[in-house]
Structures are given as structure tokens and as C-alpha cells.
Amino acid sequence: MIAGFGIFYFASMMTIGLDMMGGDFAPLEAIKGVDTYLSAAREDVRLVLIGNEAEMAPLLKANPLPEASYTIIHAPEVIGMHEHPTKALKEKQQSSIAVGFHLLATGKTDAFISAGNTGAMMVGALFSIKAIEGVLRPTIGAYMPREKGTLGLLADVGLNADCKPENLNQFAILATLFAKHVLNIDQPRTGLVNLGEEEGKGNLLAQAAFPLLKANPLLNFIGNIEGRDILLDKADVMICDGFTGNVVLKLAESIYDIVQRRRISDEHFNRFNFETYGGVPVLGVSKPVIIGHGISQRMAFSNMIRTAVRMLETDLIGKMKASFTGS
Amino acid sequence: MIAGFGIFYFASMMTIGLDMMGGDFAPLEAIKGVDTYLSAAREDVRLVLIGNEAEMAPLLKANPLPEASYTIIHAPEVIGMHEHPTKALKEKQQSSIAVGFHLLATGKTDAFISAGNTGAMMVGALFSIKAIEGVLRPTIGAYMPREKGTLGLLADVGLNADCKPENLNQFAILATLFAKHVLNIDQPRTGLVNLGEEEGKGNLLAQAAFPLLKANPLLNFIGNIEGRDILLDKADVMICDGFTGNVVLKLAESIYDIVQRRRISDEHFNRFNFETYGGVPVLGVSKPVIIGHGISQRMAFSNMIRTAVRMLETDLIGKMKASFTGS
Numbered sequence: 001m002i003a004g005f006g007i008f009y010f011a012s013m014m015t016i017g018l019d020m021m022g023g024d025f026a027p028l029e030a031i032k033g034v035d036t037y038l039s040a041a042r043e044d045v046r047l048v049l050i051g052n053e054a055e056m057a058p059l060l061k062a063n064p065l066p067e068a069s070y071t072i073i074h075a076p077e078v079i080g081m082h083e084h085p086t087k088a089l090k091e092k093q094q095s096s097i098a099v100g101f102h103l104l105a106t107g108k109t110d111a112f113i114s115a116g117n118t119g120a121m122m123v124g125a126l127f128s129i130k131a132i133e134g135v136l137r138p139t140i141g142a143y144m145p146r147e148k149g150t151l152g153l154l155a156d157v158g159l160n161a162d163c164k165p166e167n168l169n170q171f172a173i174l175a176t177l178f179a180k181h182v183l184n185i186d187q188p189r190t191g192l193v194n195l196g197e198e199e200g201k202g203n204l205l206a207q208a209a210f211p212l213l214k215a216n217p218l219l220n221f222i223g224n225i226e227g228r229d230i231l232l233d234k235a236d237v238m239i240c241d242g243f244t245g246n247v248v249l250k251l252a253e254s255i256y257d258i259v260q261r262r263r264i265s266d267e268h269f270n271r272f273n274f275e276t277y278g279g280v281p282v283l284g285v286s287k288p289v290i291i292g293h294g295i296s297q298r299m300a301f302s303n304m305i306r307t308a309v310r311m312l313e314t315d316l317i318g319k320m321k322a323s324f325t326g327s
Numbered sequence: 328m329i330a331g332f333g334i335f336y337f338a339s340m341m342t343i344g345l346d347m348m349g350g351d352f353a354p355l356e357a358i359k360g361v362d363t364y365l366s367a368a369r370e371d372v373r374l375v376l377i378g379n380e381a382e383m384a385p386l387l388k389a390n391p392l393p394e395a396s397y398t399i400i401h402a403p404e405v406i407g408m409h410e411h412p413t414k415a416l417k418e419k420q421q422s423s424i425a426v427g428f429h430l431l432a433t434g435k436t437d438a439f440i441s442a443g444n445t446g447a448m449m450v451g452a453l454f455s456i457k458a459i460e461g462v463l464r465p466t467i468g469a470y471m472p473r474e475k476g477t478l479g480l481l482a483d484v485g486l487n488a489d490c491k492p493e494n495l496n497q498f499a500i501l502a503t504l505f506a507k508h509v510l511n512i513d514q515p516r517t518g519l520v521n522l523g524e525e526e527g528k529g530n531l532l533a534q535a536a537f538p539l540l541k542a543n544p545l546l547n548f549i550g551n552i553e554g555r556d557i558l559l560d561k562a563d564v565m566i567c568d569g570f571t572g573n574v575v576l577k578l579a580e581s582i583y584d585i586v587q588r589r590r591i592s593d594e595h596f597n598r599f600n601f602e603t604y605g606g607v608p609v610l611g612v613s614k615p616v617i618i619g620h621g622i623s624q625r626m627a628f629s630n631m632i633r634t635a636v637r638m639l640e641t642d643l644i645g646k647m648k649a650s651f652t653g654s
Contacts (some may be wrong), residue, residue, distance in 0.1 A: 017407075020544075025628055031633060044375075053533075054426060055579060076461040110628055113640055140550075146583065147588070147589075158522050161529060161533075162528035162530045162531050195488060195569070195573035195574065196637060202488060203488035203489045203568070203569075204489050204569070205486075206488075206570070212354075226574070226579040227572075227574035227575060227576060227577030227578035227579075227580075227581065227582075228578065228579050228581040230578055230581070231578070231581055231582075231585060232581070238383055240574075241530070242522070243522055243529070243533070243571065244553065244570065244571050245532040246522035246553075247520060247522065247553070247554035247557075247567075247571055248554060248574060248575070250553045250554030250555040251552075251554035251555065251557055251558070251575060251578060251579070252578070253554075253555055254554065254555040254556075254557070254558055254559070255558075255582060258474065258558060261474070262474075262593050262595055262596070264591055264593055264596075266589050266591055267424050268585070269589070269591075299558070319481065324457060
């Protein structure tokens with residue numbers, strides 16, 4: 001089925017696969033996001049819109065996109081937000097997520113983005129494409145807004161509920177490269193999320209990870225950071241196990257909801273709208289994969305495409321591979 | 328030294344030991360806190376003010392307290408906020424914290440409160456007085472404010488960085504009794520802090536703790552709660568390991584700092600001023616011990632005394648002992 005659609009390739013082209021069926025507002029907001037992205041896009045980016053063609057057709061007619069900039073790949077099935085990831089991926093091979101990973105794995109696209117079932121995206125990222133050689137466990141990072149307007153990157157935020165010390169060390173390398181090349185932070189400061197500042201503090205995992213991070217020449221390690229430092233400008237890259245990181249991320253997300261309900265309008269707290277950032281990168285896999293929030297709308301989709309393009313144009317994956325060569 | 332001061336006992340009296348030298352604003356704010364508490368106090372509460380008599384004397388002259396309501400116990404030494412807890416407690420036996428625990432352990436006081444060195448308070452609580460029989464590890468809870476004005480209780484928030492599933496089960500029993508009798512919550516709902524809602528989610532600890540909480544007849548277990556639920560009114564008692572809880576607590580505390588810096592005045596966010604609540608109870612030890620924040624001022628000290636009195640008048644420790652009998 002896929003081959004029949006004949007995607008054209010150019011040497012310098014970046015081809016971004018986008019799941020049009022993922023998220024609460026798909027496919028309309030995905031189309032709008034593509035529109036926003038393309039309005040200021042580079043000419044060497046081509047989108048591959050993966051989803052139900054019949055559903056997309058009238059929306060594309062109402063919201064026309066420049067024809068040369070995209071291709072549609074029909075995927076008749078959708079994995080629901082609450083389906084079991086592994087089971088759904090296996091049973092729904094014609095779903096937009098399964099097709100998206102197939103295109104990515106076979107080199108028909110260079111990156112894949114979806115705001116659909118997070119678990120299915122994680123499973124797909126881990127099993128459809130490979131981890132970078134030497135990476136024990138890929139990780140997912142999330143942005144934390146700072147008062148001065150910059151972003152910090154917290155990893156892991158849920159892909160690895162239980163971690164070994166070496167996992168945290170590798171998350172730090174991967175997140176540092178992302179912070180440097182995609183967030184444009186020079187010499188990103190890495191902090192280990194912990195329950196106290198002093199060396200020697202922590203649970204067994206943090207105690208064992210500390211010396212690994214400290215001895216790692218690829219990092220600008222500043223030591224332990226506490227919960228109170230996560231929203232401050234103390235570290236650019238903040239490392240923890242995926243259980244702690246997931247609880248922190250969702251707590252931080254809930255602050256925005258409370259601020260909204262309290263009808264507080266504040267420039268900084270508005271930046272707690274995690275939808276703004278579009279999605280979180282899966283780091284440590286051999287191709288760029290971005291997982292969007294279920295509530296993603298126009299701006300989120302546009303930002304996710306931009307992040308994927310930035311990952312490609314900076315050859316982030318190549319830099320990650322180089323960091324793990326011989327490790 | 329202590330015996331010479333001759334504390335008087337009455338059968339119905341509740342005698343609360345208060346470290347006057349702990350915290351950034353000691354001893355003045357501790358004196359003010361006692362004053363505030365006594366202005367609305369029950370007649371059967373007596374305070375034992377533990378600290379440097381010479382330092383306290385001029386402050387007590389300037390801020391006179393009703394003489395019948397308190398006794399002073401001189402403690403010439405102070406454990407600094409950054410001293411090593413075990414070492415300091417051992418070497419400074421005339422410090423206010425060491426004397427405070429001695430008075431508590433020997434029955435000269437019924438409860439002990441300090442806003443001093445948190446680590447020393449934890450060590451003192453664990454080793455000077457005993458854990459309740461059957462309690463594997465005592466825990467420390469912290470309050471989480473809700474929009475409707477009530478408080479949730481999160482435990483553990485740092486006493487136990489690494490936990491076993493049975494620890495979490497016991498924290499839930501202890502925190503539930505505190506929520507019921509001190510926070511006056513009928514049938515407190517207990518939630519397990521986790522990275523997903525569904526049963527089976529989580530790290531190994533949460534996965535193993537879930538069935539224990541579910542099967543526990545002493546709990547009103549509502550299942551897993553996520554980071555986004557911690558500041559909502561979903562569960563009254565929220566259980567996690569002390570590493571996660573500590574990061575969550577300090578992150579929540581930092582929200583108030585940000586709100587202050589942004590000059591946002593909002594009734595709900597004002598309640599994120601954790602100083603308001605005075606201190607956190609150590610749960611599972613055989614006497615009431617309350618650990619205050621280093622920045623504690625008048626209201627915090629007053630509230631800590633009130634919490635200790637409430638723990639005594641409801642015989643919370645007796646109820647905890649009964650819950651662990653035969654377990």
C-alpha cells in the first residue's frame with residue numbers, strides 16, 4: 001500500500017512524517033499546524049501527512065496547503081488514546097502510528113511526530129526503530145519554563161520508571177546534546193534531581209548516579225538540585241528516574257490549569273501551558289521521534305515540526321551516535 | 328541539670344516541649360508564636376521553652392507570656408542548620424534539640440516541636456524515642472493545599488528515600504489516622520502517587536504497593552493518582568517514597584516563591600506559603616514530634632503547638648498503636 005503512493009526524495013530534503021489522527025483535535029488542528037509551519041518554512045522540508053484520507057480531504061479543501069510541500073499517506077485505522085499500546089500496535093498495522101513508524105523505519109521519512117496514544121508512540125520508538133548503539137535505554141525529556149524566559153529540560157519523564165545509575169548518566173548525555181543543539185544552550189549545566197544538595201544525599205539510585213555524572217567528561221555537571229530548583233534557572237538539564245520525572249511533569253502541568261481556573265494572567269505562568277512547546281522528544285533512538293500532548297493544537301503541531309526539523313538540520317542523531325561510540 | 332528546674336505535672340496537663348533556638352528567626356519568633364498560641368489556648372496546656380535562657384530573658388521581658396503557662400529549660404548549645412545530624416546530636420548533648428528529645432523520652436514533656444536542623448530532628452525522633460511497635464519505618468507528611476480550602480497530606484516527604492512496598496502501606500495507615508483525627512477528614516481517601524492511573528502502572532515499588540493498599544481494610548483506597556492530582560481534591564492522603572515526595576514538596580513550595588516574585592496575590596496560591604502550616608508531623612513514633620520549617624515565624628510556631636495539642640487530645644498515638652497491634 002505505502003509504496004504505491006510514491007513519495008519523492010531529494011538529497012537535501014527533510015521529510016517529516018506527521019500522524020494526522022493523533023490527539024483530541026485531530027485531524028483539523030494537525031492541518032492547521034502544518035499550515036502555520038509552512039507559512040514560515042524552509043523550502044527543503046516536506047511533510048508526509050499520515051491518516052484517514054477521506055477524513056482529511058474536506059478539511060484540506062477548507063484549509064488548503066501548498067501542494068508541493070506535502071504528501072498524504074492513507075492510514076485507515078486509528079489507535080485510541082486509551083488502547084493498550086503493544087496490543088494496538090500489533091493489531092492495528094494500518095493505524096496512523098503503525099504506518100508512521102513503518103515509514104520511518106524504512107527510511108521513507110526522516111522523523112515522525114504524533115500527538116496520539118503516548119504508550120504506542122513509546123513502544124513504536126523503542127521497537128520499530130532501534131536505539132542508538134551503546135544507549136541502554138532511550139529517554140523522554142520535557143521542558144520546564146524559567147522566569148527569565150528560557151527552558152530547562154527534565155529527563156526522564158516516564159519512559160523508564162525504574163532506572164539504573166548508568167541509565168541516568170546516559171540520559172544526561174542525550175539531554176545535554178538536545179539542549180545544546182536544539183535549545184541552543186551553550187555548555188548546558190546538568191543537575192541531578194535529588195532530595196538534598198550535598199554529595200552523598202539521595203536514594204540508592206541518586207547516590208550511585210552522582211559519581212558517574214561527576215566523572216563524565218561530556219557533561220557540565222553542577223551537582224544535585226532539589227525540587228525547588230526545577231523551575232529556577234539553576235540547571236539546564238535535570239536528570240532523574242522516569243517515575244519522579246513523570247510526577248514532577250504532571251504536577252508542573254497542573255499549575256497552569258490552576259492558574260487558568262484562578263483567572264490569573266501572568267507572562268511567566270502562561271509559559272506553563274505545556275501545549276506551547278508542542279511535544280517531547282524521544283532521545284537515544286536512531287531517528288527523531290516527537291510525542292505530542294493529546295491536547296495539541298495548531299501551535300503545538302507547528303512547534304513539533306520545527307523541533308523535528310531542527311533535530312535533523314543539526315544532525316543531532318549523528319552527534320549522539322558519536323558520543324556513544326566506544327562507550 | 329534538667330531535674331533542677333522542677334517541672335510540675337498535673338494529671339490532665341498537656342506539656343509541650345518547644346525548641347526556642349531552632350529556625351532562622353529564633354528565639355524571638357518562637358516566643359511570639361507561644362504568645363499567639365496562649366492568647367487562645369486551653370488552660371490545660373503548658374509550654375516548656377527549651378533554649379538559651381540568657382538570650383531568651385530580654386525577649387521574654389519585652390514580650391511577656393502568662394507565667395503560669397510556661398517553664399524554661401536552659402539549653403546552652405544550638406545545633407546549626409547545616410551541621411551533620413548524628414554527629415551534632417552526639418556532640419552537643421546540651422543543645423536545645425538534644426535536651427528536647429531527652430525531656431520527651433523521659434516523659435517530662437508529652438510532645439516536642441522544633442524548627443531547627445531537620446536532619447537532627449529526624450535522627451532524634453527515630454533514635455531518642457521509639458517507633459510504635461509494628462511500624463517498620465516512621466514517616467513525615469506534608470500538607471498540600473487544595474482550591475476548595477482543605478488540605479491533603481503527602482507522605483513520605485523525605486524521611487525514607489528508599490522504600491519497600493510494606494513501608495508505603497504503613498505510611499498510608501499512619502497518614503490516614505492523622506488526616507482523620509487531626510485534619511478532621513471523615514474517611515480520608517488514600518491515593519498512591521504513580522505515573523499512570525491504571526492498576527499495574529508504575530515502577531516496581533508502586534506496582535508492588537498497590538495490592539497491599541487495595542487489600543488494607545484500614546484504608547479508603549481510591550487507587551493511583553498522578554502528579555496532576557496532587558494539588559487537586561482527589562485524595563486526602565497521598566502516598567509515595569520519600570525521594571519522590573521530597574521533590575514534590577520542594578517543587579510545590581517553590582511555586583509560592585514564584586507567585587510572590589511575580590507579585591501575584593491570589594487566595595489559593597497564598598495558601599502555598601507552607602510557613603502557614605507550621606510544620607510537618609513525624610508519624611509512627613511513640614510521641615508527637617513536629618518538625619518546623621527553618622523560616623518559621625509567629626504563626627508557624629503557634630500552629631505547630633496547636634497540631635501537637637490536637638495529636639495529644641485525640642490520643643492519635645494510642646490510635647496508631649491500636650492499628651498496629653497484631654499487624
